[in-house]
Amino acid sequence: MEIKVKSVDPAVAALCPVAEREGVATVFDRNQAQQPQCGFGSLGLCCRVCWKGPCRIDPFGDGPSEGICGANRDTIAARNVTRMMAAGAAGHSEHGRHIALAMQKVGKGELPAYSIRDPKKLQAIATRLGIETQGQDTLSLAYQVATLTLGDYQNQDHDVACRWIEASLPAKRLDKLKSLHALPHNIDATVAQIMARTHIGCDADPTNLFLGGVKGALADFNGMTLATELSDAMFGTPAPVVTEANIGVIKADAINIAVNGHNPLLSEVICEMADELNQDAIAAGAPLGINIVGICCTGNEVMMRHGVPLATNYLSQEMAILTGALDAMVLDVQCIMPSLPQIGDCFHTEVITTMGDNKIQGARHVSFKEEHARENAAQIIRLAIDAYRRRDPNRINIPDIKRTAVVGFSAEAVVDALAKVNSEDPLQPLLDNITNGNIQGIALFAGCNNTQSVQDNSYQTIAKKLAANNVLLLATGCGAGAFAKGGLMNQQATEAYAGDGLKAVLTAVGEAAGLNGPLPLVLHMGSCVDNSRAVTLATALAERLNLDLTDLPLVASAPEAMSEKAVAIASWSVALGLPTHLGTMPQVTGSQVVTDLMTKDAEQLFGGYFLVETDPEVAGDKLVEVIRRKRAALGL
Ligand code: NFS
Ligand code: SF4
Numbered sequence: 001m002e003i004k005v006k007s008v009d010p011a012v013a014a015l016c017p018v019a020e021r022e023g024v025a026t027v028f029d030r031n032q033a034q035q036p037q038c039g040f041g042s043l044g045l046c047c048r049v050c051w052k053g054p055c056r057i058d059p060f061g062d063g064p065s066e067g068i069c070g071a072n073r074d075t076i077a078a079r080n081v082t083r084m085m086a087a088g089a090a091g092h093s094e095h096g097r098h099i100a101l102a103m104q105k106v107g108k109g110e111l112p113a114y115s116i117r118d119p120k121k122l123q124a125i126a127t128r129l130g131i132e133t134q135g136q137d138t139l140s141l142a143y144q145v146a147t148l149t150l151g152d153y154q155n156q157d158h159d160v161a162c163r164w165i166e167a168s169l170p171a172k173r174l175d176k177l178k179s180l181h182a183l184p185h186n187i188d189a190t191v192a193q194i195m196a197r198t199h200i201g202c203d204a205d206p207t208n209l210f211l212g213g214v215k216g217a218l219a220d221f222n223g224m225t226l227a228t229e230l231s232d233a234m235f236g237t238p239a240p241v242v243t244e245a246n247i248g249v250i251k252a253d254a255i256n257i258a259v260n261g262h263n264p265l266l267s268e269v270i271c272e273m274a275d276e277l278n279q280d281a282i283a284a285g286a287p288l289g290i291n292i293v294g295i296c297c298t299g300n301e302v303m304m305r306h307g308v309p310l311a312t313n314y315l316s317q318e319m320a321i322l323t324g325a326l327d328a329m330v331l332d333v334q335c336i337m338p339s340l341p342q343i344g345d346c347f348h349t350e351v352i353t354t355m356g357d358n359k360i361q362g363a364r365h366v367s368f369k370e371e372h373a374r375e376n377a378a379q380i381i382r383l384a385i386d387a388y389r390r391r392d393p394n395r396i397n398i399p400d401i402k403r404t405a406v407v408g409f410s411a412e413a414v415v416d417a418l419a420k421v422n423s424e425d426p427l428q429p430l431l432d433n434i435t436n437g438n439i440q441g442i443a444l445f446a447g448c449n450n451t452q453s454v455q456d457n458s459y460q461t462i463a464k465k466l467a468a469n470n471v472l473l474l475a476t477g478c479g480a481g482a483f484a485k486g487g488l489m490n491q492q493a494t495e496a497y498a499g500d501g502l503k504a505v506l507t508a509v510g511e512a513a514g515l516n517g518p519l520p521l522v523l524h525m526g527s528c529v530d531n532s533r534a535v536t537l538a539t540a541l542a543e544r545l546n547l548d549l550t551d552l553p554l555v556a557s558a559p560e561a562m563s564e565k566a567v568a569i570a571s572w573s574v575a576l577g578l579p580t581h582l583g584t585m586p587q588v589t590g591s592q593v594v595t596d597l598m599t600k601d602a603e604q605l606f607g608g609y610f611l612v613e614t615d616p617e618v619a620g621d622k623l624v625e626v627i628r629r630k631r632a633a634l635g636l
Contacts, residue, residue: 007455043590082213088568093223107143217571245484248402261332297527313481438501441553458559465620550577550607559583
């Protein structure tokens with residue numbers, strides 16, 4: 001029989017019995033209840049685009065080969081995956097818009113709870129976008145940067161590409177994307193166009209649909225890049241900080257508040273107000289005061305900027321409540337399980353939604369507005385303090401499981417660390433070590449957890465293999481969570497798993513940067529929107545060598561991808577020229593045409609392609625081989 005709980009996270013193993021005892025269903029139970037899952041849907045051969053449907057194509061060729069309207073398997077699979085790219089782009093770009101609108105108001109002096117904490121970064125952004133900085137004060141510059149950024153949601157001239165993507169990629173890649181008409185001119189329009197062309201009776205050509213989807217994916221890249229960069233200006237550019245990860249960061253003697261979701265606008269203020277209201281928490285009887293912990297990407301955001309410990313990543317978000325010691329879980333947007341309020345009800349936990357367009361049945365809603373951010377945050381913290389008073393000490397069960405994690409490696413932080421080795425030319429030591437083979441290549445791990453794989457296992461297995469083969473490792477999102485929880489983001493992991501060449505480089509840079517030892521085995525680059533940070537670093541390397549991204553020994557891997565955002569990210573990664581590993585089966589394999597487009601034809605067009613391999617051991621070997629071929633092509 002299949003094992004119900006699929007995770008290598010020891011905290012999950014420790015807390016699932018609690019769920020069982022309490023009669024609470026978790027994601028693992030619900031996954032079990034869904035088996036067997038629909039074969040048509042898994043293959044991408046189910047269409048619900050109109051109400052004549054649903055229609056499905058017989059994968060074995062015995063039944064219908066066309067939907068009622070005449071759409072065939074290729075059209076249906078291509079439409080489905082293209083819509084996923086649009087949804088992902090919408091998610092990241094709404095996040096970006098929210099930040100940009102807030103920054104615009106900061107520039108007008110309308111948001112007292114916020115400021116520009118990193119004026120230097122703001123200046124750098126302005127210069128990058130071609131805004132004159134001379135003689136400008138910080139607030140007016142913030143206003144101009146935000147306004148220009150919002151233009152990427154408004155421009156109607158198809159011949160003018162979005163500003164941010166133009167400012168973020170090597171010239172050679174931009175030329176290539178321009179020649180393929182793949183550069184988005186307007187994020188919102190690109191998403192809307194995908195919705196329009198995938199309506200019943202419109203675009204039915206799988207190649208044309210896929211290319212439209214790629215443009216949407218590049219709009220996703222544009223949206224996440226601006227989200228990352230403007231967040232740095234407002235909240236600070238991350239720099240290395242030592243913290244801890246996994247469920248043991250929840251403390252019995254504290255009022256524990258988890259921040260879960262993606263957008264840092266609220267969580268930043270909650271961190272601030274937690275300091276201000278700490279005495280109230282102690283007065284309520286919690287000797288350690290308020291303890292903020294992170295989940296998913298909001299967790300990554302506050303972890304890398306403030307060292308807030310990470311409780312867990314996507315698949316185990318329910319476990320935080322099962323400790324019986326979580327007093328509130330504060331939700332903003334994306335990747336939040338709608339099951340949380342039910343589990344919260346079973347304990348004393350306040351499950352609080354905060355965004356008008358992300359509510360959940362059964363949750364308390366505190367309407368967040370940037371104008372009232374401090375009041376909103378204070379109200380939420382008071383709800384947590386009240387909940388703490390209702391906490392039942394007999395039901396507390398916090399497994400003592402946590403690992404040290406050194407996090408906060410923004411592109412700037414990586415360059416700063418390298419500058420300690422060569423201040424004149426920080427990228428030179430990295431290039432030298434790639435050339436001499438100490439570092440064979442660079443791999444970016446991104447994406448989610450998925451019930452179709454064993455939680456965190458694929459990340460950890462592939463990373464260990466690549467590290468042993470001297471590949472420099474970067475991670476974001478729930479992948480970063482998997483590494484932090486699994487103890488692969490600390491110095492001991494470098495000692496234990498890095499190949500000799502990689503270890504020598506990580507040690508030399510770590511020592512020079514004053515860390516008294518090596519850099520961590522996997523560099524934490526942040527949340528999912530922070531995948532743009534890895535591109536910033538790769539672009540700097542490519543520009544320096546006057547090469548395209550696809551020429552460099554770079555790979556991306558999303559071993560446990562599940563969300564539409566992950567589909568968008570993986571697709572722009574391919575469009576930027578990177579071989580991109582997926583460890584879960586994309587829902588397209590019912591169409592050989594679409595499968596070939598993604599895994600083969602994409603390479604002719606973009607240089608990048610999808611490499612699908614669900615076995616992590618084999619995937620690791622394949623990625624090592626891809627890097628070896630990239631090096632050989634460079635004569636290395
Ligand atoms: Ni990325 Fe972050 Fe996690 Fe996947 Fe969801 S939290 S934005 S989508 S599940 S990595
Ligand atoms: Fe069926 Fe065509 Fe409607 Fe899809 S669009 S549900 S294939 S009739």
